[in-house]
Amino acid sequence: MNNPLSYMLDLHKHAGDAHPRGLTSVCSAHPLVIEAALIEARDHDVIACIEATCNQVNQDGGYTGMTPADFRGFVLRIAEKVDYPAEQILFGGDHLGPNPWKKLPAEEAMAKAEIMTSAYASAGFGKIHLDASMSCADDPSPLPVATIAARAARLARSAEEGARAGNHQPPGYIIGTEVPIPGGAMEEIDDLQVTTPQDAAQTVAIHKQAFQELGLSGVYDRVAGLVVQPGVEFGNANVIRFDPQAAAELSDWRPGAEHIVFEAHSTDYQPDAALRELVIGGFCILKVGPGLTFAMREAFYGLDRIAGILLNEYEDGALMRAMEQIMLSSPENWDGYYAGSDTEKYVQRHFSYSDRIRYYWTDPAAQAAVDRLFDALGERHLPEPLISQFLPRLYDDVSAGRIVPTARNLTIAAIRKALLPYSRACRIEGPSAA
Template identity: 25%
Template sequence: MDYILRENKKLAKETNINRTIFAACPNSIAVMKASLNSAKRCNAPIKFATTLNQVDLDGGYTGFTPRQFVNKIRQYAKSINLKTPVIIAIDHGGPWLKDRHRKEGLNYEQTMTEVKATFEAAIEAGYDLIHVDPTIDTTLPKGEIIAIETVAARTVELITHCETYRTRNDFPKIAYEVGTEEVHGGLVDLTVFTKFFELLKTGLQREGLTDVWPCFVVGKVGTDLHTTEFDPEVAKTIVGIAAEYGSVIKGHYSDNVTNPEAYPKSGMGGANVGPEFTEREYEGLMELEEIEKQLHNENKVAKLSNIKKSLWNAVIDSGRWRKWLSEGENSDDFYKNSFERQEWLIKTGCRYIWQNHEVVACRVELYENLENNGVKAEQILLAHIERAMDKYFYKFNLINLNDILQERTLEVV
């Protein structure tokens, strides 16, 4: 990751074209496959940003441990003869950022112990980057914001733990990402933003880690869960500050962003996209269900899969839709919320239940019903997701970056 960002910086100076690394949050097997397919077609690096909820020692909601996830990605990449770089990373790794930790009421020591164990497993599995994000503290009184000094100190503690474990076991070097868009205005308060850098620099020096520095720093650039407009002016400001310290800015919540072309123009180093692909996967399944119904009406399908009903039931029964309710919405009765909100909650909540046994069985039945009639079900589904991904590869100026990087590497050799 450090190498690619370094070369991107050189390329920008030589060609006046900035590039933004695209990172997909792999919330389903379909998204994993689509990401690799899109990366191959666009001939560009692909980064996977896995949250602790998605992939962890307990399997997460995808069912994969870090080692299993890496192996599965390698298998899929090999199956399509992928040559482009694949970067695998932890996204939002920190205390209480795993839903189960909050639900079970883990104290600080307990959640930190689990996070450190996950980091160790990721390093051992061959991850390339860890996003260290200790910006949540459930022990604080409601409404109180965690002190930036605490954020910096815990960031140093976690990076130090990773480096100690990595060097002791002779694992390859990894890259780091720090910060979050959800604390202190996403560190957009420029005083706080700069202070965080200084505290981090001093803390790492104190631990003897002068050669370790985060390549990515997450900043709030206008997008969040409910907004899709990227703010290039804010981005340019914090990009400039980060550059003085040798880092680039990463944007999160880039889903469905209306102006993705502004990311590279503003000098953004990377952007994460996740829930958008769950929405596209859901829409793909709805298209397949419509085809299935047509075939059923023609007596070409004996029994409907009822995939939509299965998805809605699974999301509602999981209760995880409550996590995304806005103030004033009904948390007791899902169906008392507006239909528009119901559909949004289902679409975004599907990522939690793709591996639900009933949902998996319905999807298998749906695919079989269609395949028996000559309909390439999975290809149709993946096309929905890949179309969205191709947009980011194109708008982020990543097309054929793989060839460019390979040529530059050969020149150095």
């Protein structure tokens, strides 16, 4: 395997190849998702890119309670458990900028964002997405592109300082942001405006100038990716699939962007062929997050039903009822994102593609409910007919003997099943994911 940072920085060199390289970027803080991603990378002998967002992980702890150094240690402990080499992990920081503090005046928010970005680089994060696109309390909306770029350059300067302080290799950078909001749209979507080559060129040119104005020309040479909207997104109940023709002009423009490939966000739930077409079109960095915790939740709920059938002492649907109670008692992570009748909101709380239930799995009551389920099922081998009924995506692998059908194995396998299209899209060779 290559040096992880070098692999990312060299993606542009292979973007025009018959079989271009891709990079799967897993954006999640759930330990089972990270474990599955590292196993997938281990079994295919490739680099693992694991990212944290500015809201998940920052100097104040984020909603995970972890600083960047904490998150790195958390991932490395999982890597040691699954025998994945630590030096092959590319740690990433996603949407690093003032977003967690956007209710503050801009200079206050940016001061905090600079501290955060420095902390990420100081902890050894080699992939830094600079995103200062959000308006703060005293800003106009939307922000001028020049303001966004100037703030991104300030954040890059902080990252360079942090890398030196932590004695780490200088990081590579991603610039730009996507529309709509990160993590999926808040409503059903019918169509998307693909980023135009003109807008992409403007973003690149103004960022390059902003870096030069801060004396960061050499740093700009490590800008490896540009976040654009290729025409992929998911809402609560639908997915817009990639149309290569709609993004053809953008793909044709990219080779003139020097050392830059595209980074595609919200690629969750895209089929195999669409993901491969994205990589061929120069969208070489594929971000995925909610789709993996969605697959994990599917496995949890399937196991919840299986346990209710198999075990007299386990109440059927206990986990789902526990999660409903938890979400109703703390609605801040879903209320305002889900609309409709009470029944429609109920369905969305548990089954929405945007998967806002993912914010609740770290709640102590949720952890206790999951632990009760896994303790109840233990290491028993679950019957194939029940796997066919409640975990049908895994049935063929279980029937063929590729998965030992314990609760934990099935959960990891469900997450890997969601990752497998990314492995294929990025031309990962090796055994099929279990």
